[in-house]
Amino acid sequence: xxxxxxxxxxxxxxxxxxxxxxxxxxxxxxxxxxxxxxxxxxxxxxxxxxxxxxxxxxxxxxxxxxxxxxxxxxxxxxxxxxxxxxxxxxxxxxxxxxxxxxxxxxxxxxxxxxxxxxxxxxxxxxx
Amino acid sequence: xxxxxxxxxxxxxxxxxxxxxxxxxxxxxxxxxxxxxxxxxxxxxxxxxxxxxxxxxxxxxxxxxxxxxxxxxxxxxxxxxxxxxxxxxxxxxxxxxxxxxxxxxxxx
Numbered sequence: 001x002x003x004x005x006x007x008x009x010x011x012x013x014x015x016x017x018x019x020x021x022x023x024x025x026x027x028x029x030x031x032x033x034x035x036x037x038x039x040x041x042x043x044x045x046x047x048x049x050x051x052x053x054x055x056x057x058x059x060x061x062x063x064x065x066x067x068x069x070x071x072x073x074x075x076x077x078x079x080x081x082x083x084x085x086x087x088x089x090x091x092x093x094x095x096x097x098x099x100x101x102x103x104x105x106x107x108x109x110x111x112x113x114x115x116x117x118x119x120x121x122x123x124x125x126x127x
Numbered sequence: 128x129x130x131x132x133x134x135x136x137x138x139x140x141x142x143x144x145x146x147x148x149x150x151x152x153x154x155x156x157x158x159x160x161x162x163x164x165x166x167x168x169x170x171x172x173x174x175x176x177x178x179x180x181x182x183x184x185x186x187x188x189x190x191x192x193x194x195x196x197x198x199x200x201x202x203x204x205x206x207x208x209x210x211x212x213x214x215x216x217x218x219x220x221x222x223x224x225x226x227x228x229x230x231x232x233x234x235x
Binding site (some may be wrong): 035037044045046047050058060061094098101103107108110112113114115117118119120 | 138145155156157158160162164169170171172175176177213215217221222223224225226227229
């Protein structure tokens, strides 16, 4: 059974860089897209970005200028860096495994889902 | 378009059927996935693809799709189904992940 274990600093000052790492245990690292998602207090889920085993990334356009996601396949880990944090970056941060699928019928339909999630890391930005 | 729209809140009487909807242009190409989130917990995948349930998800959860609208149906809602539900997909280009704003389900 695949498990994601995440860790990183939970308290930051404004302008610092958020750094989180997620380790993948019990499953293959290749063939999936590995995402970071965050959830501000009392609000919904916001996708930050993703990476695959070869290092190909996609980022949320609203965060792209501050986000870097990297991968270390030798350790089955991927990491998030978010620079120049402010109080608006205070949130629970999750890592998750994403997968694609295709259904063939009269019309080809695609699907994407995140089936394994980390437990979340609370990050607070405060001076 | 990169937006998925959900009703903020829905309620259902215990044992009755409830439908939670999600609208967005990308849903014409992508089936939505659905997640259940209880307070203080990480989201849990409940439906993906045309109508697939991960192992351990009760069969009272089902999914459907029509045009630009995806639906999550809970047939015979239980007290433990009270939670926030989020839909999720890729955007129309396929390059980005998008989430709906979430629907808070109350079981009366």
